[in-house]
Amino acid sequence: MTSKKCKCCGEERLISDYYRSSAFKSGRQATCIFCISLKKKNYHIENKDKISKQKKKDYIKNRQHYLKVAKKYRDNMKSGKYYVYYLPEEHYIGITDHPKGRISRHKYVGKITDCWEIVAEFDNPFDAVILEAEFHRRGYNGFQYIRE
Numbered sequence: 001m002t003s004k005k006c007k008c009c010g011e012e013r014l015i016s017d018y019y020r021s022s023a024f025k026s027g028r029q030a031t032c033i034f035c036i037s038l039k040k041k042n043y044h045i046e047n048k049d050k051i052s053k054q055k056k057k058d059y060i061k062n063r064q065h066y067l068k069v070a071k072k073y074r075d076n077m078k079s080g081k082y083y084v085y086y087l088p089e090e091h092y093i094g095i096t097d098h099p100k101g102r103i104s105r106h107k108y109v110g111k112i113t114d115c116w117e118i119v120a121e122f123d124n125p126f127d128a129v130i131l132e133a134e135f136h137r138r139g140y141n142g143f144q145y146i147r148e
């Protein structure tokens with residue numbers, strides 16, 4: 001047998017146009033490689049559409065939740081607290097008014113944030129900066145606000 005008919009497109013094709021498969025008596029798949037690659041392509045296109053539809057559905061379904069999270073974030077920003085935090089693995093001291101957001105940003109850029117902790121809490125940023133500078137003078141890593 002040097003050729004066979006594709007089950008999918010019905011074309012008579014060379015046996016080399018079919019993938020090997022022990023599941024078939026002929027030793028080759030019933031569907032030609034052209035049909036298979038077309039199917040794969042369609043699958044990806046369909047899947048992409050499906051995924052974006054799912055995301056949209058998820059957003060509509062959980063819209064209230066997302067809005068609540070956004071509001072909480074804004075409220076936190078308004079709380080006016082300034083935190084000095086420490087990343088032990090990086091020996092890093094920093095200041096933020098939104099610790100969770102800042103830590104996740106550190107993590108995102110590749111810093112090790114395991115066991116991070118808040119060292120101190122302040123009502124104004126100046127005290128926080130002074131404490132941070134003190135840590136940095138003692139050799140801790142971090143963004144330098146004050147240069148000697």
Ligand SMILES: [Zn+2]
Binds near residue numbers: 006008009033035
């Ligand atoms: Zn075919």
